[in-house]
Amino acid sequence: MPPYSIAGVSALLLSLGLVATPAVGLSTPIRRSTTECVSRCRVIPGDAKWPGPEAWNSLNGTVGGRLIQTVPVAHVCHDPSYSAEECQYVADNWLSAYVMTPRPGEFLSSWFQNQTCVPHTDRSTACDLGNYASYSLNVSGVDDVKAGLDFAQKNNVRLVIKNSGHDFYGKSTGKGALALWTRNLNHxxxxxxxxxxxxxxxxxxxxxxxxxxxxxxxxxxxxxxxxxxxxxxxxxxxxxxxxxxxxxxxxxxxxxxxxxxxxxxxxxxxxxxxxxxxxxxxxxxxxxxxxxxxxxxxxxxxxxxxxxGQVAMASLTFSVDSVGGVETYWQTVERMITELRPMVDDHGMVGQFLVTNDTTDLYALIAPDVTSSELSTIVSPVLSSMAVDGITPQQLGFRLYESHSYYELYARTILPHAAGGVLTPVTGGRFVTGENVAANATSLIHAMRATVEEGRFYVAAVALNSQGQGRLADPIAENAMQEDFKHAYLNLIIPAAFDWYAPWEEAHQLQDEFMDVLLPLYEEATPGAGAYLNEANWAQATAxxxxxxxxxxxxEVKAKYDPNNVFYGLTGVGSEAWAPDAEGRLCRTGITA
Ligand SMILES: Cc1cc2nc3c(=O)[nH]c(=O)nc-3n(C[C@H](O)[C@H](O)[C@H](O)COP(=O)(O)OP(=O)(O)OC[C@H]3O[C@@H](n4cnc5c(N)ncnc54)[C@H](O)[C@@H]3O)c2cc1C
The missing domain is CATH 3.30.465.10 (Uridine Diphospho-n-acetylenolpyruvylglucosamine Reductase; domain 3)
Structure with missing residues (x-):
């Protein structure tokens, strides 16, 4: 971070949302809503019934001054707040979750950011709140939560709950919302x-x-x-x-x-x-x-x-060049996917890998409770099978690690690369069962090749078996865990490669490509396998x-504990009760739980 004067630092902190702008004196021009359904809709700034400064100040007083008016982090990239230096800092750190996630109001789903205030558009473009919550309540305990819930319901203001802002579907943000920001509940x-x-x-x-x-x-x-x-x-x-x-x-x-x-x-x-x-x-x-x-x-x-206790990890990386050609590369990918299955089924291992059109990186195959030499023996059949045309472990970039502690190993090897920042605008997801791989690996590889071949998408995967031989502990009790996930072998995440400075229409083209071209390939290769509710595309599945x-x-549980449908999130249970109108107000559809 570049040096700043005291005034500059406080301006930057203010701009980054680390200190609250006083709620006093906020004024938004009153305008009559153009929608006819305003009475059944949550209010947004500018609506006649949007709470005035006195109401927000009163809430701010109730919660001990912890109400924060949203100022998007990238407002320093737009007139009249433009600052070349500060904007550069935001642009440079756009992909750093450590910069984005601790801030009230910020959220990582760039699709739902919708470029209303980002560092990649022209400074003359106004910084608009768009889907940002209008206010965040920096929650310090139960009383703050109650005060926020009470205020939102009395004033017909949309309410969201925001923790880290990682949600793929922007569920922790919302136009005109009051966000209950939980980050500082850190006991x-x-x-x-x-x-x-x-x-x-x-x-x-x-x-x-x-x-x-x-x-x-x-x-x-x-x-x-x-x-x-x-x-x-x-x-x-x-x-x-x-x-x-x-x-x-x-x-x-x-x-x-x-x-x-x-x-x-x-x-x-x-x-x-x-x-x-x-x-x-x-x-x-x-x-x-x-x-x-x-x-x-x-x-x-x-x-x-x-x-x-003891834990070991294996990794390997190979490319079209290192294995000697495109066809060999894809055969090697297929063998890796096939051969990892007994590792996760029988030994409780979990792997994560990334596949692009020229490189595959199995960056972590975690094997709890074994030494690295034991892991080397266990994975030797994987390496033998992947030795297409005599490829050696060296050509596969095979490496082993170990530690006396799971977190120590994770922090040393995975964490430095896993912080995650603003998400590419288009991401999809799909489960693959072991049976899908056994019955139809060719179709799966075809879908993966089609995904990555033009370089517009890539495939990230988690290989696991929650019901395998390695499982040591049953669930504490019956729960609502997604049934499909219990039967999954791979959880595929399919993000688009997006140039942040490209015209926004390209994001829409990528969305169409995922939904209309790629998803059908996966549905064909993995009939009925489903997708993880936290890591898919907002448009690909319903609650x-x-x-x-x-x-x-x-x-039924939602109807019992949230009878007035205060909580809404796209793809969430009960979300059919609400839909946004043309101006982004959340309006009741009349469908209730
Ligand atoms: C880089 C990255 C890596 C990921 N890695 C994994 C992974 O390894 N495994 C995995 O399973 N998932 C992973 N995910 C998906 C992640 O689990 C989801 O995005 C999850 O919703 C994030 O929860 P959050 O509370 O941190 O985020 P938020 O966006 O703050 O919240 C997500 C949802 O939870 C709600 N919520 C938040 N706090 C509360 C609360 N206190 N009470 C009630 N509701 C609340 C929000 O309203 C919203 O609906 C990853 C996501 C990203 C972006």
């Missing part, structure tokens, strides 16, 4: 001897804002491992675990949702509840896999943790598709 506590009928043993309690890196390192410092995501800035107690949560440890311990002991929640009606397998068990069930931002505001989460047989029960 962490090890409970060495949690005791209940459903579980006895070590547990970790975290506030809703603790991120995966913080939770994992805290658990490790206390001698434990937790099921957490590969990205350190994703929020375990937010959309990650509420949406299921896959991990490098899923082969041993299942999904994040399988390990929840307690949810501490404030409901839309303002009730402060604890949900466990025994208490408010319907809410516990729904929150554990039924999708984030849907049933209530999670204040804290308590999860089962496991003794830390009913994601939740299948659980859907009606989830709707």
């Amino acid at each position: 962490k506590e090890i409970i060495h001897d949690y005791s209940a009928a459903y579980y006895q043993g070590p547990a970790l309690k975290i506030g809703a804002g603790v991120n995966g890196g913080e939770a994992g390192s805290f658990a490790a410092a206390n001698g434990y491992r937790m099921v957490g995501g590969s990205c350190p800035t994703v929020g375990p107690a937010g959309g990650y675990t509420q949406g299921g949560g896959h991990s490098f440890l899923t082969g041993l311990y299942g999904f994040g949702a399988d390990n929840v002991l307690e949810w501490e929640v404030v409901t839309a009606l303002g009730d402060h509840l604890i949900a466990t397998p025994e208490q408010n068990s319907d809410l516990y069930w729904a929150l554990s896999g039924g999708g984030g931002g849907t049933y209530g505001v999670v204040v804290s989460m308590t999860v089962r943790v496991f003794p830390d 009913q598709d994601y939740h299948g047989d659980n859907y009606e029960r989830l709707r």
Whole structure:
């Protein structure tokens, strides 16, 4: 970061949303809505019923001055706030989650940012809030949550819950919304001897804002491992675990949702509840896999943790050049996919790899509880099978690592590359079952080749088996984990390669290409396999598709705890009750849970 004067620093902090702009004196010109449905719609700035400065100031007073008016981080790239130096800093760090995710209001889905205030458009283009929430409430506890819920409902303001802002579908933001920003709920506590009928043993309690890196390192410092995501800035107690949560440890311990002991929640009606397998068990069930931002505001989460210990990791990288040609390259990719399956089925390993049109990088195959020399023996059949035309392990860039601690290995090898920043505008997702690979690997490889061959998309994959021979711990209790994910071997994520300075129409073309050309290829190769509700394209599936047989029960839980449909998120359970109008207001469709 370049040096700044004191005035410059405070201007930058202000611009980055690290300090609050006072809510006093806000004024937005009143205009009459052009929509006829305004009475059944949430209000947005400019509507006659948008709360005035006094109302916002009153809320600000109630919450001890922790109301923050949104100023998008990239406003310094646009007149009248333009600053070449500060804009360059924002542009340079656009892909750094460490810069974007700790800020109120910011969110990573560039599709839903819709270029209304980004560093890549001309400075003369106005910085518009677009889908940014208008205000964030920097939540410090239950009373703040209640105050925010109360204000939003009394004033007919859209309410969203925002933790890290990683959501692929922009569910943690919304035009004209008041965001309950949970990042500073950062309590962490090890409970060495949690005791209940459903579980006895070590547990970790975290506030809703603790991120995966913080939770994992805290658990490790206390001698434990937790099921957490590969990205350190994703929020375990937010959309990650509420949406299921896959991990490098899923082969041993299942999904994040399988390990929840307690949810501490404030409901839309303002009730402060604890949900466990025994208490408010319907809410516990729904929150554990039924999708984030849907049933209530999670204040804290308590999860089962496991003794830390030995872990090994293998990686390999190969390219068209290193294996000697395009056809050999794709044969090698196919063999890798086929041969990794027994690793995840029988040994509880989880792998992640990236496939482009000329390079494949299996950057992590994590094998808990074995040494690197044991792992070398276990994976030797994989290397033998991949030796198409005599390719050697050296040509495959094969490497081994090990550690006495899962988090230590993760932090050393994966974390530096996994922080994640603003997401490419178009991403799709698809599960692949082991049976799909056994029956139709050729179709899968055809789909992958078609995806990457022009360089417009690439394929990222997680290889895992949550129900394999390596599984050591059953779910704590019945939960709403996506059934399709339990049967998946691969979770494919299919992001577009996007030039941030390209015309925005190209994002729409990529969206059409994914939906109309690529997705059908995967559907043909993997009939009925589904997609992960947290890592797909916003347009490719509905809540009913994601939740299948659980859907009606989830709707019932939502109707019980959120009878007025305060919580809305695109693709979330009950989302059919709302749709945006032409100006972005959220309006009731008349369809209710
Ligand atoms: C770079 C990157 C890496 C990822 N890696 C993984 C991975 O390894 N494994 C995996 O399973 N997923 C992964 N994901 C997907 C991730 O789990 C989802 O994007 C998830 O929704 C993020 O949750 P969040 O709370 O951090 O984000 P947010 O965008 O803040 O919230 C996501 C959703 O959860 C809701 N929510 C947030 N906090 C609360 C709360 N306190 N109470 C109620 N609802 C809340 C929001 O309203 C929103 O609907 C990754 C995503 C990205 C962008």
